Each structure stands twice: as C-alpha cells, then as structure tokens.
Amino acid sequence: MATLSIPALRTGTPRVLRSRAAGKLLLLALAAAVLAPWAAAHWPGATWPHQLTVHLDKPLATASDWVIDNRDSHPLFLYFFGYISNAVILAVRGVYLTLLAAGWAGVTALSALTAWRLGGVRLAAGTAAAFLACGVLGMWVPTMQTLALMVVAVLASVLVGALLGLAAGLSDRLDRALRPVLDTMQVLPAFAYLLPVVLVFGIGVPAAVLATVVYAAPPMARLTALGLRGADPEVLEAVESLGATRRQRLLTARIPLARKELLLGLNQTIMMALSMAVIAAVIGAGGLGDRVYQALASVDVGAALAAGIPIVLLAVVLDRVTAAAGDGVTRTRTIGWPYALAVTVAVALATRLLGALDWPAGWSLDLAEPVNRAVDWMTAHLYSGVPVIGGTADWAGHFTTWVLDPVRDGLQWLPWWSVLLLVAALAWLIGTWRTALTAVLAMAAIGVLGVWEPSLDTLSQVLAAVAVTLVLGFATGIAAARSDRVERALRPVLDVFQTMPQFVYLIPVVALFGVGRAPAVAAAVVYALPAVVRITAQGLRQVDQAALESARSLGATGRQQLWQVQLPLARRSLLLAVNQGVVLVLAVVIIGGLVGGGALGYDVAFGLAQGDLATGLVAGAAIVCLGLMLDRVTQPTDRRAKKGA
Amino acid sequence: MRRRTTALVGSLVLLTATGCGAADMTKQASPFANAGGAKSVTLSVQSWVGAQSNVAVAQYLLEHELGYRVDTVQVDEVPAWDALSQGRVDALLEDWGHPDQEKRYVTDKKTISRGGDLGVTGHIGWFVPTYLAKQHPDITDWRNLNKYASLFRTAESGGKGQLMDGSPSYVTNDKALVKNLKLDYQVVFAGSEAAQITQMKQFAKEKKPFLTYWYSPQWLFRKVPMTEVKLPAYKEGCDADPAKVACAYPHTPLQKYLNADFARTGGRAAAFLKKFRWTTEDQNEVSLMIAEQKLDPQEAAKKWVDSHPAVWKKWLS
Numbered sequence: 032m033a034t035l036s037i038p039a040l041r042t043g044t045p046r047v048l049r050s051r052a053a054g055k056l057l058l059l060a061l062a063a064a065v066l067a068p069w070a071a072a073h074w075p076g077a078t079w080p081h082q083l084t085v086h087l088d089k090p091l092a093t094a095s096d097w098v099i100d101n102r103d104s105h106p107l108f109l110y111f112f113g114y115i116s117n118a119v120i121l122a123v124r125g126v127y128l129t130l131l132a133a134g135w136a137g138v139t140a141l142s143a144l145t146a147w148r149l150g151g152v153r154l155a156a157g158t159a160a161a162f163l164a165c166g167v168l169g170m171w172v173p174t175m176q177t178l179a180l181m182v183v184a185v186l187a188s189v190l191v192g193a194l195l196g197l198a199a200g201l202s203d204r205l206d207r208a209l210r211p212v213l214d215t216m217q218v219l220p221a222f223a224y225l226l227p228v229v230l231v232f233g234i235g236v237p238a239a240v241l242a243t244v245v246y247a248a249p250p251m252a253r254l255t256a257l258g259l260r261g262a263d264p265e266v267l268e269a270v271e272s273l274g275a276t277r278r279q280r281l282l283t284a285r286i287p288l289a290r291k292e293l294l295l296g297l298n299q300t301i302m303m304a305l306s307m308a309v310i311a312a313v314i315g316a317g318g319l320g321d322r323v324y325q326a327l328a329s330v331d332v333g334a335a336l337a338a339g340i341p342i343v344l345l346a347v348v349l350d351r352v353t354a355a356a357g358d359g360v361t362r363t364r365t366i367g368w369p370y371a372l373a374v375t376v377a378v379a380l381a382t383r384l385l386g387a388l389d390w391p392a393g394w395s396l397d398l399a400e401p402v403n404r405a406v407d408w409m410t411a412h413l414y415s416g417v418p419v420i421g422g423t424a425d426w427a428g429h430f431t432t433w434v435l436d437p438v439r440d441g442l443q444w445l446p447w448w449s450v451l452l453l454v455a456a457l458a459w460l461i462g463t464w465r466t467a468l469t470a471v472l473a474m475a476a477i478g479v480l481g482v483w484e485p486s487l488d489t490l491s492q493v494l495a496a497v498a499v500t501l502v503l504g505f506a507t508g509i510a511a512a513r514s515d516r517v518e519r520a521l522r523p524v525l526d527v528f529q530t531m532p533q534f535v536y537l538i539p540v541v542a543l544f545g546v547g548r549a550p551a552v553a554a555a556v557v558y559a560l561p562a563v564v565r566i567t568a569q570g571l572r573q574v575d576q577a578a579l580e581s582a583r584s585l586g587a588t589g590r591q592q593l594w595q596v597q598l599p600l601a602r603r604s605l606l607l608a609v610n611q612g613v614v615l616v617l618a619v620v621i622i623g624g625l626v627g628g629g630a631l632g633y634d635v636a637f638g639l640a641q642g643d644l645a646t647g648l649v650a651g652a653a654i655v656c657l658g659l660m661l662d663r664v665t666q667p668t669d670r671r672a673k674k675g676a
Numbered sequence: 677m678r679r680r681t682t683a684l685v686g687s688l689v690l691l692t693a694t695g696c697g698a699a700d701m702t703k704q705a706s707p708f709a710n711a712g713g714a715k716s717v718t719l720s721v722q723s724w725v726g727a728q729s730n731v732a733v734a735q736y737l738l739e740h741e742l743g744y745r746v747d748t749v750q751v752d753e754v755p756a757w758d759a760l761s762q763g764r765v766d767a768l769l770e771d772w773g774h775p776d777q778e779k780r781y782v783t784d785k786k787t788i789s790r791g792g793d794l795g796v797t798g799h800i801g802w803f804v805p806t807y808l809a810k811q812h813p814d815i816t817d818w819r820n821l822n823k824y825a826s827l828f829r830t831a832e833s834g835g836k837g838q839l840m841d842g843s844p845s846y847v848t849n850d851k852a853l854v855k856n857l858k859l860d861y862q863v864v865f866a867g868s869e870a871a872q873i874t875q876m877k878q879f880a881k882e883k884k885p886f887l888t889y890w891y892s893p894q895w896l897f898r899k900v901p902m903t904e905v906k907l908p909a910y911k912e913g914c915d916a917d918p919a920k921v922a923c924a925y926p927h928t929p930l931q932k933y934l935n936a937d938f939a940r941t942g943g944r945a946a947a948f949l950k951k952f953r954w955t956t957e958d959q960n961e962v963s964l965m966i967a968e969q970k971l972d973p974q975e976a977a978k979k980w981v982d983s984h985p986a987v988w989k990k991w992l993s
Contacts, residue, residue, distance in 0.1 A: 233759060333970065545878060637844035641752075
C-alpha cells in the first residue's frame, strides 16, 4: 500500500566485492578452526548445550504472581499503569460515544466530506460506499468499535512516534541510539509481545491500544526523523539569517518542510495499527477483529470474511485519504471545513430526529452463506482424489515429508556452533560485522533461553515458506514489471491480500491442507507474497533505462535483458524483497501455531491461553531473537525501508 | 522563569490533593459498555461452540426479555478469570475447572463469585470415529492402541501414530499420558478447535482412521459419531502430579462465575445469569445450529428460545 523508497543503486566493482567477501569468509573460517573443535569437545552433541542455558521459569512465574497479587494495591499500578489504562478507556469511550451519537449517516457524511476536501469527488464517493458497505455487511457497530480503538491508537502512536522522531531528527546522538531500538520494534512479530502487556493491563482495550502503539509508532518516528533531516539546507540557512531562534526555525521551517514525510508516516502508522487491530482481538480488544476471531471458532469462513472485508475497506479508505492529504495539492472548488462540519451535524441531527441512528436492521446482505458454500465445494473437491495431480491434502503431505521434515531435521542435526557460524557468515557477507554480531548474539540468546529445538523448527518453516514466497513472488513481480496490464490487474488483488487479516486465511488453509505445518506455511506465503511482488516489480521498473537501452541496442533478447541487466541492477530491491518476505513470513508462521504449526507459535498461544508467562514470554523472546537474526541475515547494508511496505 | 516554576509546583500540589486519587485497576469496564445510556452486560465467550451457545442464548434473553445491551468478548478461560476479576467482563458461563484460579480469585481476593452450575457435565477423553471402532472392536481399549499405531500415522506424526490434540487453552495431560502409558504415539496439536474440527470432518468424509482428544458435550458427535477409548480409570487425585498422570479425565459439572461487584449490584441481569441452567441436549441443539447450519448465533438462540419457553421462563422469575 505504501510508497517505498528504494535506495539509489550503487554498482560496486564485483571483483573488489568478491575479494572482500572472501576475506570475511577466510577470517570466519580461521575463527571457526580455532573455536569449533574447542566447543565441540566441551559440549558435544548437536543441540544447544544444557550448561549454557538459563532457566527463567521460576522467576517469571514469581513475577507473574507478584503482578497479579499487587495489581489492585501497589502504588506502581494505582498511580501509574492505572492512570494510563483509565486514560485509554476514557479516550476510546469518548470517541466511540461520539461516533454512535453521529449515527451511521453522520459518520458516513463526515468521512465522505473529509475525503472530498482532501482528495476530490471520486475519493468521497468511494469512502461513502465503503462505510455503507460496512453497514450492509451487518458490521456497523463492530466497525465503529474498531474505528474508536484505531483513532486513539493512531493518535497515541503518532504522538509517541513524532516525539521520538523529533528527538532523532534534531540530535545525531539520539538518532544513533534510537535506530537499533526502532529497528527492533519493527522486526518484532506483534503476536509475541501481547502476553506481557496483558499481564500488566489485563485483557481488553488498554492492553490492545498499548500493544498497537509499540507496533505502529516506529514508522512515524523514522519518517519524522527523515523529514527533519532532509529539509533543504538553503531554506534553513535563509530562515536562520532572518534571525529566527532554534524553536522558530523548527516550527516555521523544518516541520512544514517535512510535511510530506510526516503524512507518509501517518499513513504507515494507520496501516500498521489496522493490521494490529485484528491480532489484538486475541487479547479481547473487541470490534471487527473479535468478530473475525469468533467466526473462526465456529469454523465459519463466511462470517470471518464478512468481518474481514470492513477492515480491508477501512484500510483502503484511510490509505487513500492520507495519501491524498500527503500529495499536498490544494484543490479548488471543494467545501471548507466549517461547511463540512455543519453538513455532518445537520445529517446527524436529522437521523436522530428520525430515530434512525442505528444501522437499519433490514438493510443487510448475507455474505456468509455463499462464501461457505464455495469453501465447502473447494474442500470437497480439491482436498483429495483429484485425478493425476492429487488433492491438496496429498500436496501438503508431500510438502511436509519432502521439504519441511528434511529442512527441520537438517537444522536440528547441525551442531549448534555450526548454526552460529552459518548465521555469522551469511550476515557478514551481506552486511557489516555489526549486523553479523547482532545476528549471532540473537541466535545464541535463543539457545540460552532453552528453546533451541522449537526455534529451529520454526526456522525451518520460515525458510520453506520464504523459498516458496520468493519463487512465486519474483515470477509474479517480473511479470508485473514487464506488463502494465498485469500490474493493473494485480493491484487490487495485492491490496486485498495485504490488508485482509491473517486470521481469515487460517480456516481455508486447514480445510485445504489439513492440520499441521503445511497450512501454516501456506497462510504465510499468501500473506507475504504481495510485499515481495510489489518490491520486485518496483525495483525492476526503476532499473536505469539507459542501461536497458544499451543492452537492447546490443541485440540482447528479452530473456538476456532480464537475466543480465535488469535482475543484477535490481539486486538491492530483490534483497529488500527477501528481507520483507522473511519478516512477514515469520509473523504469520507464528500465528500458524493456531492451525498445528507447533513450535514457538504454539508456545506463545499456550502462554496467552493459560496465562503462563514462563512458556509464553520465553517463546515470545525467542521469536523476537529469531526475527532479529533473520532480519540481519537478509539486511542489505544500508536499508531504510519500512515493514509492511 | 520563577513564576512558571511556582505555577508548576502549584498545579502539581493541586493535582495530588484533588484529582490524583488511586486509579483502581479492578474497576475498569470495557469502554464499549453502557453506551448510549443503555444498561449493558459484558459476557466472555470461549473459543468452543458450546460456550458460544450459552452466551448466545443468555445474550438473546438479556436483550429481548430484560432490555439489556450485551457486549461479548472472546477470551480463553484462564485470561477470562483475570478479566472477570478486573471487571472487564461480567460473567464466564462455562468453566471446566481451574482450582488455582478459584483459590486465588474466589477464596483469597474475593473479586469473583460463584454463579452456580451450568447444568451441563463436561468430560474429556480420547475418541476414535465409530466406523473405525466397528471395524476393530478392540481398538477402544488403550492397551491395544499400540497395535494400531500405524493406522493413525500422518505426515506430522513422524512414523508414530498421531494423537490429535486441540487448542492450547484446553486442559490436557495427553503428552504425559502417552509417555506414562508407553504408547507409540505423537501428540500433534491442532492449535485451535476450529482447525481440529475441520480436520476431523475431512477425515470422516473419507472414512479415514483418526484418534483425537475430544470432549462432550459437543455438537460434532451428531455429525461424526465417535466412540471413546478406555483409559485407566479416573480416581480422585490421580491427576495431581502433571508429570505422572496415567489415568482418564474426570467428569466435571461445568460452572458459572461472575464478577463479585456485578453479582452484588447487577440487578436482574445478575440474578438471571445465576439462574441460567440448562441441559446438554439444549446446548447441543443450539451449537449444532451455529456450527453446522452456520446460523448467526443470535438467530440460533432465537430459534431455541422460541421453542423452549418452559426452560427459560424459570430463569427470569
């Protein structure tokens, strides 16, 4: 959905690169030759040595008990967390009551008028249609609950993000200190840190909002900093020469100049907060996410879709409206804010007088039944016994036996120190020694936490899913880059897949692939594919036209152009696609714990369901480490892109 | 500068003196509750369909007979206890037995109070489909399970037989049971009830053998008839040590729990929820409508309410 900035291409001389890579490998090999025999002699066996683990079960259980016992009496809760929690509840309630008071007509009118003001008539019509569709699907009240939650979460994220970004934008030292923090926040799969938030704030809206802020604030911070740093120095100098103070300079020049980045940050934050709205349903956030989640419980894909579609619609509308605001083109001949507000109030009052504040009960459309019929048909006819190619269940079985099992067994067979070495080598080849160090430390932390085996199990699922995603994603991306028509046809499909809550995929994949790791992988592929396709297509399209032209003039065929010019030149975007693919796949493979994926995802779900901090938090921490490691191993040296691009 | 400091200190003092009381974490209802002046009740729903049925019927009657607005939140049992104690939800209608939580919140902290029996008795066990039990009558004894392990092999079970377990929120000793009874089986966790049901239906459609952790009351029995596998008999306390369990699961009369404040001040809604009590058949009837006929839970509840006035009239008196 978001625009993506791919760093300018730098074509290094390959030979130098290669020799540097060889040097790194040589150094690592030397270190390995010294350390490996020593490690192998001290701690034989393939898995992480027992002596090097720290057991956190006891202290974590004690901590959890302490929190529960003191939550009602300790000053820390009474005078700090309690206030935060109350403030969130009051704010969400305030927004929710306002939305309800405006009624369906008022809300629709206000959003359409806002869209009109910011983006023109077509956008306004689209917005109104989207809101009405939410009502027609019978989801008006949940939509308003989600919207209320979103408004508060986004405001809080923007506030936190802008403050962090301001700090990072004005001070180099803070920028350096914040960068790894923001990096880490963005790599964390949200599912992993729901548990600690729940423990402190309890189930419900406050916990959901705070978890969302952790997840959605980083892009705002990053883009704010970027905007402040990118301000035109000449303008700044001019302002300075006028004798403006530091604060005046900031308020009158730097912040207005960064408007575009700030609005892009807002856009990104909204998108991420929405994707979190559903995951937060697991901890009782209510709203649309809860409907999706409840529909899953009765294996009702149709109902899940009916609740998922409003989320997609909200995402598309909010994306387009904030993007239009970011364009900064002031349109003539639209209405001003006072008129828009006046019209809204009039509409709201009119519906109130007519007594039609709630969505009219009769105006709804049952989407669930036809969808369920379609799913039933699919599972009845595709699951097994398809002639020649075999049913989807057979594929899943083969995939598990031939791909997932060997990869997992291979990883678990490798001695632990060789896994560390492998991680170091990969991360160092593609990045700097710092990234390599982070990756190795993250991997080692997994061992220390005592979850080496399940983590490698999760890793094997991630690797398999990423491989499938990349094959499909690169192929589709290349097709989209070479044909405008394909790209246009793909765009809405990608939009939907990217914003549809991951939970919606979980039941269809079980119906098709049975219970196990295969459906988890399938869901992850579906979710990660759009980002990979987008980045690949964009990267290929940005390849220097001159280079392509010269290749063409030399008589290169289409295939030669692709393999020898476009792909090598787009190397950085392809690497970025790999990186994004890995991060997104990890996020879903974990949710795959809910369909039999097992390993870390199951442990996190277990921790949440049983209130077992020891299991849940350790697994969550391992996921975070795994995410960090995977990110660093696939991170091109100076990447500056955002998650969920 | 000085003036600003004074003002700051002054306002701080003022804040501490007046508004800055303790923020009680136990008194925080959902922000969506009581909206628009309506009296409202927040019910927790658990992920299985039986629990959805309880809530659907309670919600329907609360809304249509007593004039409340009902919010529902999907939470697993253990977090639901926590939410109950904090007043985030008002009631938990189907609890399968959590002695630790009961001691902590009901006995010690007194933030949750008992709501009485639901009227349904729950039982967990291992089940095979009845078509399989007819083929191999001796398969329903745990001592013969090893003989049949190869029947239950899947891609996930790594050469052993697959014992399918469900959601992480369920009470289960299956890993310990497999180990302590020396069974050649691998416990595979489906991860959610939805996944487990979907898989069982797929197996049943093809008459494939499967062995699963399952429980009654459950609507799926009517769609996929299943026979319980006998495990060593349950004796009081035989499941005390989770690592040494080698016996079957008990029969549990399912319980309701209410937030203590709500139980005292909840008026007709609280009285109604305390009296809510129905049978396994009633629950299954609603569950089947929700899960199999894919009725909206509220429509299913309406159908049941319309046809069983004698049962629910008692709850309102």
